[in-house]
Amino acid sequence: MSEQNPPAYAxxxxxxxxxTDELLTYMEVVEQTMVPFGGRWISHGRTPELLEGSRREDVVIIGFPDLAAARSWYESRAYQxxxxxxxxxxxxxxxxxxxVGEDYTSLSTVEKLRRAVSP
Structure with missing residues (x-):
């Protein structure tokens, strides 16, 4: 497995x-709070294509270099x-x-689960 931390997402x-004006202000400023933590838009203002189940939410995804950066952004004074x-x-x-890292395969998870449930 790669030694680099896997990416993370908010x-x-x-x-x-x-x-409202307040929500528009939030939208104008939020990008400035995430960029110092390596944040970048993955999806914003897009409507998901529903394939299964039901949906009533709009989804926003911000990518970060790793989980520590994502958490630091969310907990930052600027974002809060x-x-x-x-x-x-x-x-x-x-x-x-x-x-997951670039070298991840689902087989590694299958192997862990098989070991966990084996008698």
């Missing part, structure tokens, strides 16, 4: 969004100062998710 699932501008005008679930 993923927000937003619903009941009310576009503007977060209420979004929170007051939308409902959201936000998660940080560690990705």
């Amino acid at each position: 993923i927000a699932m937003l619903h009941d969004v009310h576009v 100062e503007i977060a209420p501008l979004r929170q007051r005008h939308s409902a959201a679930t936000m998660v940080l998710l560690e990705g």
